[in-house]
Amino acid sequence: MAAPLPNTQQAMRRRNLSLVLHAVAAHGPLSRAAVAARIGLTRAAVSTLVDELARDGLLVELGPSRPGTVGRPGSALQLNERGPAGLGAEIGVDHLAVCAMDLGRRVRVRAQVESANRDGAPGPVLGRLAELVRRVAAEAEGEGLRPVGLAVAVPGLVARESCVVVRAPNLGWEGVDVGPALREALPGLPLTVDNEANLGALAELWLGGHDPAPRDFVHVSAEIGIGAAVVIDGRLLRGTHGFAGELGHVPVRPEGPECVCGGRGCLEQYAGEEAVLRAGGIPAEQAADGHRAPGSRIALLARRAADGDQKVRRALRGAGAALGIALAGTVNLLDPQKVVLGGALTPLAPWLLPALERELAQRLTDPARPGQDVVTVSRLGSDGPVLGAAGSVVQGVLDDPAALREDGA
Numbered sequence: 001m002a003a004p005l006p007n008t009q010q011a012m013r014r015r016n017l018s019l020v021l022h023a024v025a026a027h028g029p030l031s032r033a034a035v036a037a038r039i040g041l042t043r044a045a046v047s048t049l050v051d052e053l054a055r056d057g058l059l060v061e062l063g064p065s066r067p068g069t070v071g072r073p074g075s076a077l078q079l080n081e082r083g084p085a086g087l088g089a090e091i092g093v094d095h096l097a098v099c100a101m102d103l104g105r106r107v108r109v110r111a112q113v114e115s116a117n118r119d120g121a122p123g124p125v126l127g128r129l130a131e132l133v134r135r136v137a138a139e140a141e142g143e144g145l146r147p148v149g150l151a152v153a154v155p156g157l158v159a160r161e162s163c164v165v166v167r168a169p170n171l172g173w174e175g176v177d178v179g180p181a182l183r184e185a186l187p188g189l190p191l192t193v194d195n196e197a198n199l200g201a202l203a204e205l206w207l208g209g210h211d212p213a214p215r216d217f218v219h220v221s222a223e224i225g226i227g228a229a230v231v232i233d234g235r236l237l238r239g240t241h242g243f244a245g246e247l248g249h250v251p252v253r254p255e256g257p258e259c260v261c262g263g264r265g266c267l268e269q270y271a272g273e274e275a276v277l278r279a280g281g282i283p284a285e286q287a288a289d290g291h292r293a294p295g296s297r298i299a300l301l302a303r304r305a306a307d308g309d310q311k312v313r314r315a316l317r318g319a320g321a322a323l324g325i326a327l328a329g330t331v332n333l334l335d336p337q338k339v340v341l342g343g344a345l346t347p348l349a350p351w352l353l354p355a356l357e358r359e360l361a362q363r364l365t366d367p368a369r370p371g372q373d374v375v376t377v378s379r380l381g382s383d384g385p386v387l388g389a390a391g392s393v394v395q396g397v398l399d400d401p402a403a404l405r406e407d408g409a
């Protein structure tokens with residue numbers, strides 16, 4: 001082989017490998033000539049890069065589209081459906097979910113189990129999760145895929161560039177490093193951990209079905225708590241410590257009830273699941289009884305609202321107004337294209353939106369922008385975090401395919 005390339009050339013080659021892969025991911029199947037035209041490299045240069053990507057099992061050639069022609073002029077490239085795959089996992093309050101996604105961001109395997117994760121020791125939860133990941137990975141391998149990384153979504157604060165869950169109040173976790181247990185159980189699988197709202201927002205960016213996908217948006221999601229993620233120019237705004245997006249603790253009424261965070265009158269006190277159940281006249285015990293499955297308490301609220309239960313409807317109007325007040329501040333500060341209502345909030349959108357949009361319309365500084373122009377409801381629902389987790393592994397491969405070889409994967 002040729003002598004090792006100097007650093008700058010090495011970096012350029014890595015970037016070009018990624019450009020080719022992204023072009024095929026976004027527009028494939030594409031011929032080599034079409035890739036060259038799209039990314040502005042010569043056809044010869046693209047051919048070398050394509051050969052390398054094909055050797056590593058990332059791209060496949062579909063064969064000549066016009067039989068009988070000399071060479072392979074019409075031979076189209078596409079992402080390998082049996083190549084590297086991303087594994088995504090979600091630790092919910094009442095469930096665990098895992099999926100395997102191919103390079104084309106199609107979910108190929110998924111599994112979900114009910115799991116009482118609240119206030120339990122982290123060890124057994126991580127043990128159950130590792131077991132589920134192993135099962136999904138084995139099934140993915142059975143389909144010819146090669147899992148190259150695992151990303152885990154958690155309902156809490158995760159320290160930047162680490163696997164440490166600093167605080168997940170709804171799990172009762174504080175300062176839990178999920179790295180050692182998962183690495184031991186799943187040796188050789190690169191691991192990342194992120195906040196569920198962040199991963200839900202990334203799923204919206206990659207899989208939300210928007211055309212074109214908004215580049216600047218705020219994604220609001222909820223399970224027990226309320227989280228938001230801010231995407232600016234297609235990238236997550238993480239904040240200095242990785243804690244950006246804690247919309248649930250933005251004060252809505254400064255003199256309101258005390259909150260777990262130490263503040264008063266936070267959004268979560270008005271629009272969090274437990275607050276809405278309480279305001280809707282559904283006692284906590286009744287909500288828990290027979291409604292432990294993921295999404296079932298939200299489904300209970302949606303059913304009651306649809307049946308015309310005035311108390312539940314009033315509770316949802318209150319929650320929508322509180323969301324509107326908190327989001328008006330966010331929208332005025334950041335001027336995003338959209339606010340996306342996602343996660344467990346989506347089934348409640350019909351009853352949350354009118355009050356939310358009314359508050360927004362009253363408070364937005366842009367007079368040309370009515371409230372209903374800003375908010376949109378996610379199509380991904382509560383699947384966002386686990387899809388975003390797997391998607392983030394896939395994105396890592398598309399962004400730097402050469403890194404796969406260095407990992408020895």
Ligand SMILES: [Zn+2]
Nearest residue numbers: 249259261266
């Ligand atoms: Zn708070």
